[in-house]
Amino acid sequence: MTVRSIRGVAAAALAGTVALAAAACSAPDDGRGGTAGGGKDTAVVGIAYEPETLSPLLGYGKDGNSKIFDGLLTHDAGMHLKPALAAALPEVTDGGKTYTFALRKGVKFSDGQPFTADDVVFTYGTILDEKTNNASKTELDAVDRVEKKDDHTVVFHLKYPYAPFAERTVLPIAPQHIAGKQDVNHGAFTTKPVGTGPYVLTTWSKGEKLAFKANPSYWGGAPKVKHFTMAIIKDDDIRATRLRSGDLDGAILPPNLAATFKDGSDGNAGTGRRTLTAKTFDYRNVTLPTANPVTGDKAVRQALDVAVDREAMVKGILNGAGKPAYGPAPTDSPWFAKGTERPHDLKKAEHILDAAGWKKGGDGIRKKDGRRASFTLWYLSGDKLRQEHALAFASDAKKAGIEAKVESGTWEAIEPNMKHDAVLAGGGSPADPDFDQYLLLHSSLAGDGFNNMSRYGNKTVDGKLVEARRTDDKDQRKAAYDAVQQQLVDDPAYIFLTHIDHLYVIGDRWKNLSTQIEPHDHGLASGPWWNVEDWQPAT
Known part of the structure; x- marks a missing residue:
């Protein structure tokens, strides 16, 4: 589901769970033994995930x-x-x-x-x-x-x-x-x-760090940041703690933690930290595996799609740093199909379930033909945003009479259960809608690792996805992707919850920092370090 497929995202996340304890208590070096801020030509940043491989032949970069x-x-x-x-x-x-x-x-x-x-x-x-x-x-x-x-x-x-x-x-x-x-x-x-790039890998301690040195012969000119380290810190709280202690020059943080660094509220007023916001195509959604008799029921899917309160999630979980999600494309994207927004409507959700024969039992959970409207929902342990989205989704679902039993685990624990259990997943690609939507929705990829995790099959959607990728006429492509999004209103493949802005807290020792519109992936390729080779010393 990713400009990366979700397979790549999940693989990266799986690798990032390794040796978390070592990452939490071991200070990363810059390739020379120094720590953050230890040299004018050194930068150390904290990221949440690491790649499974560094070979572009296998998908890296x-x-x-x-x-x-x-x-x-x-x-x-x-x-x-x-x-x-x-x-x-x-x-x-x-x-x-x-x-x-x-x-x-x-x-x-x-x-x-x-x-x-x-x-x-x-x-x-x-x-x-x-x-x-x-x-x-x-x-x-x-x-x-x-x-x-x-x-x-x-x-x-x-x-x-x-x-x-x-x-x-x-x-x-x-x-x-x-x-x-x-x-x-x-x-x-x-x-x-x-490679031919601006940096050369010097150390990869899996689960802990990747350290790079500048390529002095780079065709684009030797970078001013001579030593660059990416510390792999999966846990959001630990990443914030290490940033606050000065162990890191910068890090990606969820909104609630990023807010603690504003206006000196981290206890380090005057240290020159600032927050950079990156607009993204990064969404959080809930997979609805068709093999599960509850999540595979069209009425349940339709009901969940209107039972969730997306606006409340943006306000309460993201502190406003994002927007409601109704599909892969954000509402401010030119690829978004206007009119496919689904407002929170609990009464409509209850009506859909009643009409489909899902009746509430004495415990408030619905049943149909003796089967309870209950399923397991997994989220990646240590990821606070996924946890909070999962809990909010479960709360909204319960109000409609559907039980989502929330569980946490590593991708190693989650993957074997994806055929029947729901997952709080993510994805999104700003480069082109084909890169995300084809992998996410086409039936030929159902159950193919982390592609089409819901095992969704819709012939109209399949046809429109192929039509959109096989023409370079922008109007025809827009019409095809509009049709895909309209199909998802009637036949939801996933429950899309929010699109998330990425927040980075970073020191001001360097200038020429900026962000791009980012995909779901927010590790090596994104953030203010997307152009670290172009950073210049602030003084």
Whole structure:
């Protein structure tokens, strides 16, 4: 469900649960042994999740900002595409089926070997290989073949005009001379990557930190932040504590914790911390597995969709830092279908359930044909926002006579139960609606790991998703995605709750900090550190 699929998000979260105790009590270093604020050229930030792999062949960095690697294209602060390893934006011909890229000359990988068209052909060919464990390869379904014209020219031949294809070329390019000599799924490259990017990985202590040093030969210029560490701290409270103690220069925090750092309320007035807000496509939703006789009942799904009080969640859980969610696209997105908002209406929910034969019992929970309207709802332990969303959802559901039994666990505990149990999940992609909605809703991906977790099947939705990805006519695409959202009103696949603004508290030792419109993923690729290679010293 993610610009990342939820498979990638869940894998990252699973990896982030490892060695939490070590992360909580061990101060991260900057690659040289220093701590936050210990050097003018050093920065240490706290993030919630870490990747399962650092290989772009397996999905790492596919949406850009990977730090170790570059794509052919990248995004600027406004999420507009611009050249990276390509010398210019692609030339598009043949009715949108041929993309020709002229490559930047003189670029080298961090081991000193030259970057050429061979690396591009190798990267895309390997990702599309059926033996490669890349959960998002469906996003490259349109690619027929990748052709090397010469060392500095690559041509992509598509099977059909795929509107967001250029957005897919932000995915990182791997070196054929290294990755091509290893097992793609398990080789050393997955944890010891070599790329063309602004940073070189120096240490990856799983569950604790990733440490980087600046690439002095970076084609875009050597970064001013010479040593950069990402501390993996899954627990929100611990991340806030370490930021307050000065162990971190910056961190992502949920709204209630970010608020404690405002106006010196953290007890450190004058320390120069500030809060940056990033607008996002990041949503929280509840999966409704069709294999469960309760959540698979259309009337139950419809009732839950109007029983939840989204406005109250935005106000009470997010402190206003977000908006109600009615589908994958935020209400202020040009891709949102106006008129598909579902206001909180408990009486309507009760009417739907009554009409469908779900009658309240003596304990207030409904029954139909002897079956109680009860199911388990999992959330990721340590994630306060998911916990609070899960509890609020359960409270609203109970008012309608439906019992959601809330449980917490790691992804290791949750995944085996996803076929029958609901999950407080997340996703969202600002780059293009195809990247999120196809993985989230298409029936061909039902039960495919963390794709289509509800195992939703709707022929109209399937058809519109395919129609939208196979045309580059924006009006036709908008109409198709509107139709998908309208279908979700009558036949909910998930209960969408909120879209969440990401809040970052960070010191002011550096300038040129900004945020982009962000996807669900808020780890290595997002936050004020999306452009850490461009940071400048404040003094």
